[in-house]
Amino acid sequence: MPTLYVENVPKELYEALRKRAKEKRRSMAAEVLAMLEENIPTATELKARQEFLHRVERMQACRRSAADAFPSAEEMIREDRER
Helix, strand or coil, rough: CCCCCCCCHHHHHHHHHHHHHHHCCHHHHHHHHHHHHCCCHHHHHHHHHHHHHHHHHHHHHHHHHHHHHHHHHHHHHHHHCCC
C-alpha cells in the first residue's frame, strides 16, 4: 500500500485534526485516511455516481412524458370555470 507524507501542515490545521482524531478515538493517520475516503471519490465511486445519475435522468424523462398525458391543475380549473 502506498504511503503519503505531508509536510508544512499549518499548526492550526494540525491541532484541529488532532482534536478530531481524539474525539473519534482514532489515530491521526486513521482520521486522515477516513477523511480522504469520505471526500475523494475513486474511479469506481465516480462510475457508480454516473450510473445513478443516468437512472435518475431516465426516471425523470418517464415522469415528464406521463405528466404530459394529463392536463395540469391550472388547465382543469380553467376548464371547470368555463362550464
